[in-house]
Amino acid sequence: MPVDTTETEVLIVGGGPVGLTARALLERWGVRVLLVEKHRELSPFPRSRLVNVRSMEIFRQLGPAAGITAAAFAPEYGRVRFRDTLYDRDFATAAMAGVDAPVPESPVTGALTSQDRLEPILLAAAHAPARFGSELIGLTEETDGVVALLADRHHGDETRVRARYVLAADGASSTVRHLLGIGTTGPGALGDVTTVVFDADLHPWCARQPAGVYFTAHGSFLPLYPEGGWAWFAPTPEDPARADWPALVSRALGPGAEVRVEVLRVQHWVMNAFVAERFRQGRILLAGDAAHAIPIIGGLGMNAGIADVHNLCWKLAGVLQGWAGPGMLETYATERLPVAHRTLRQAVANTQLLLQVQNRRREQLHTGEGAPDRIEPPWSEEYFAQLGLVLGVAYHSDAVLPDNGPASEPPGSDTPPEPPDSGTDYLPTTEPGHRMPHLWLTPDSSTLDILGEWFTLLTPDPADWGRQATAATPWPLRIEALPYEHIDFCGLRPHGALLIRPDGHIGARWRDRPPSDTTLRHALTTLTRSTRT
Structure with a gap:
């Protein structure tokens, strides 16, 4: 059976926030774009949650900033809190700079919103075609373009897309990166993590002290939406298939109150920490998690990917429209690869700061120091105060x-x-x-x-x-x-x-x-x- 062929100027592989942002940017430049995503719909999981000041500046220019803010939490949620259990008082806290309040260095404020709320807004920000349930299974680079072979995950039909360039935004387990044989540098997999999305009435313990993240000794608790819903992040247990997730979440909440936990979704994932050895191979370019997987502590990963495509898309448009030479694309990796390494270092530093404050608390409890109501965080104002990296x-x-x-x-x-x-x-x-x-x-x-x-x-x-x-x-x-x-x-x-x-x-x-x-x-x-x- 003959395979249908579609032609476009840029094929975007991956329908997460980075790929969707690239689609909107390229459409604004008048570039013909096709986005393909192997999953049949947008992600139902909250995943990334922090849209930092720089990303909001980009979205202000693109148009969806107001919609993102409308669906986001109030600024007072732009804070992290440390507690022994969710039912205890804070023993440390820190603000997310540029999210908890305006900063004089920007006309916008960052937003705390769940990825499953962000993606539909970004999808609606452009009209370029997007095919969900279409999986990339092959790539062939030719003299003047790239031929991608796609398989429909529902019907099994195969199609070809001939594109001038391919932009790979298909995540940390990038199919494109593996097909090209591009290696990575860095620590690699840091551990298996489980996200449990659940409903419970936790209002009595959080209403007076809202936060985007509550770090406890038994995992992290995150409010998902202004109208309700929670997520629990914790290391994946040894036998997740047999885990009693409502009971695990209840125990993680700690003693102090009886609360009914209704588990809605469970997702297992790997926390990765690496940077690709190169961001470009011929006419194929990597962006977002495909180019650099950043640990979640500090909320840097998605925002770094948005900055990637903001850097890249105008250069692609210039080459395609003739006012820039092909060598212009060489500057993408030259500019963004050092930023990826610096971002990874900052995320690792954020993780170390998190562990320091938790270890200090454990020392207090173990040595019988009386567990004071508060401890001095070891970072002064550094944790989440990342404007130097963001702006x-x-x-x-x-x-x-x-x-x-x-x-x-x-x-x-x-x-x-x-x-x-x-x-x-x-x-x-x-x-x-x-x-x-x-x-x-x-x-x-x-x-x-x-x-x-x-x-x-x-x-x-x-x-x-x-x-x-x-x-x-x-x-x-x-x-x-x-x-x-x-x-x-x-x-x-x-x-x-x-x-x-x-x-x-x-x-x-x-x-x-x-x-x-x-x-x-x-x-x-x-x-x-x-x-x-």
Whole structure:
């Protein structure tokens, strides 16, 4: 029987948050996309729950941010609490920076929401076709594209998809990564974990002190939805097939009250910790958990994947539409691979901090110190205070031009120094490679709101740079006025400019007027690896 063939520009493999975000981003760029997912429907499990500030900035630009916030918990749930049992008082607590309250570094606030609430919103954010129940079983790379062989998991029918590029967002057990033979580095599997989704009336012990996560000595308890529902995360028991899950959850809750536990779903999974050896092989690119599996402590994994495709999709669009050269795709791995390793280190550090506070509590109870109501967490404000990693990522690649201004700052400049390599500290800066800082242009409009599917030239002198912009075709480009009150912070003089990439990172900075009439065109040609002159 002949096999039907479909053609598209980009085939996305994987229908989780990362693949769905890529689908929406590419559609905004006008790229023809097909998404395939082996499961027959969106995931019914809560899984990832934290949408951090940077991801919400991306979703604000794409459109679904308001819907995500509407379905999310109130900001006061943006906190973690440590208790001996759920029925006890906190002995330690910490805020999720940027979720529990607004931060001055961003116009948005992060959201605490379950993945099964997030995915339908992301699916509705684009109209590109999405085939569920369609499993990838083969890949063949050709000179000008990739041929994917798909099998319908219900009927068994096979189809072929011919795509210019493949974006693999198919999870930590990525079929694409295995088909390509791409290895991984890092600790690997850290342990088997079980998630039990259940209903129970836990309101009396949590209503006055809401939290996104309650860490206890018997597992972690997480409220799932504003209207109710809970999840329990714990190591998988030796014989899970025979486990009495309602009884296990009840015992984990601890003595103190009789509560009826109704188990709704049980999922067993492996907590992985690795980074793929490479993010690209020819026309096939890895993103999200397929590229890096990050332990859940700190809520970094899904957000790192969203940042992956935000970095990648504009580059794919440029290559497909002809205003970027194929070499532009080399900068994806150059920029995101170091971030993946740094994110993994931060997640491991988060896990160590978690264990430190729990071990300290056990020591208190064992040595008879009287089990005080509170203990001092060992991290000060570091746990979940990850703005340095969330907002402070800096890219160094051919898609970023070196700062060509003088070594010294303009007189009176308030430009901060380069931020340290820390996941906790964020110092806004307009050094090339960094995310454009949030600055209010009007009472309701941020510098982040003027960015989109184009390069943005932000300058206090739009007229002078306008002549350069007119000649800067075929790149999508807009000029925006920078209020004079911000020029010192941005390290500019009255005729300077910032060239901001479509992913919001600064591609070039000219502290003063352009040195020649072709400055802007040359910059765009260079950072997009274009062959146009």
